[in-house]
Amino acid sequence: MTRTTTAGRIGLAVAVFALLVFTLFPVYWMVSTALDPNAITRGADVLPSGISGEHFSYIFDRGNFGQFLTNSMLVGLGTILISGLLALFAAVAVARFRFRFRTSVLIMVLIVQMVPLEALVIPLFLQMRDYELLNSLIGLTVVYIALSLPFAIWTLRGFVATVPKEVEEAAYLDGCSWPRMFWSVLLPLVAPGLVATSVFAFITAWNEFVFAYTFMKDGSKYTAAVGLFQFFGENSTSWGPVMAGSTLITLPVLVFFIIVQRRLASGLAAGAVKG
């Protein structure tokens, strides 16, 4: 549909180049600083002065970063297991049943997504302190389940709605009960959506900063995002280790995003746009 002229081609190439630089440059700068043995004096050199793993070994040997990553992993896994299950049930309820207050439930799910974390962090901090769940991975997991749940319900609802009703009816005709139909028919068909949603829940937990920073005051309980903080000095920051830690936090998220990008995009479009 477009007549491609030479000028148009050049314009397109320039635009692609600009887009790639803008999106990828921060990632490149992070990784190359992490590998550069003389990170701090690098200045504006595009290429690192050398390649070494010393910043990575520094954060593991001296910074206890392995513990932080394990904590983040545990909290993330706990979050996706429970929030995935709860969201699946809730999504089936709102996508497959018509009942009174259904719309009210959906609107509530939408509204709670908009609540600012700063408003929640004060009461939840006081509440968790009363229950003595500060400094506890379980307390943090419980909060993350609640934070990831609205989005998970909203997105999964779109995936459940795309499963044709005829498939369910066929299962009933074959003599399935509702629970049987749920586990043997609906679940496998929604599984890709469940995976995408779980990945998103995991990333929510993995990236979260405010709650982890407020709740976890004991160094051994830090999540990775909070643990990075300790490499900041009073006056100067050791950017090599900070970027090495950042790389380790970013890479799994990056890989996940690229794997699920198609599903994520369609799920978002279904959940956010079509209403």
Add this chain to the structure above:
Amino acid sequence: MPPESLIEDSAHDDVAATTSPVKSSRPRGGRPSPTLRRKQLGRTTRPWLLLLPSLVVLAGLLLWPLVKVGILSVQDYEVKFGGGVGVYTGFDHYKDLLSDGDLWRTVLPNTAFFAVACVALTVALGTLAALLLQRLGTTWRVICSTAIMAAWAMPAVTGTYVWVWLFSAGDGMMSQLAGSLGLIDPETTNWFTERLSFYAIATLNVVHHGFPFVAITVLAGLLTIPRELYEAGMIDGANAWQRFWKITVPTIKPIFLVVTILSTIWDFKVFTQIYLMPGGAGSNEEVLNLGVWSYQQAFALNDYGAGAATAVLLTLLLLLITIVYIRTLFKESDEL
């Protein structure tokens, strides 16, 4: 009840439940038999049983804290051993908050202008990226959308650190670059102390992180526009600019509305990206925004009541935008 009998019991009835879920549960004519009534009961309670765990979690961890923050905002809350004690103070915190010159001079303008700048740039850049992706062939589209995904995937924490490192005084790449071009003296210039340059860097960070969502969503919308519309436009002699404003924009207007409102909500409550920048945690009062201010009052000054009042103000502002969002959603789709 053994599972087999459950299957026998409900199998037949559920066909009706799924094929005609909207119809009233009362069957036509005659009184329902006891078994039938039990099945109908199952049909109405099942969605609630499925929803129950989620509702409990949301009520306990999101709704109740919201109520709690409202209660805290009219209290002076003191932390003692074995729990805190709240003393009712009426609307003192709100009076203090609204009569505070800093709120009107720095905090509110910072929050609002920053959000407006971020939203405008995010939507503009995201739309441009979507239009670009649409024109590309398969290979380049995959390469570019993967790059966009990489920007999206960058966590707020690490993304902020990278931007801070790029712009940090003295050693940062941008400082060195601007220094070698003779624009600044990298030894004496600190971009993070000035309000405007501080927020310019924060805007860059937030836009970089936020435009992928717009790009991917708008692209999904662009792909639904039938080609014939553009062909008709070209036959009528419309140039690319006119085709964009007369065909593309009106057709996917709902998507634009949704991404704009969602971006507004997200950019209004930016916290981490500001808090982690040098001076952003409260030591530089010039750059405070509502979220950081609330957090600082509560956790740095231990004035939970004042922090809660500020948080309530932020929540109310967001609620206003959310109501607009939901009304838009409803207008665009017949059923939710």
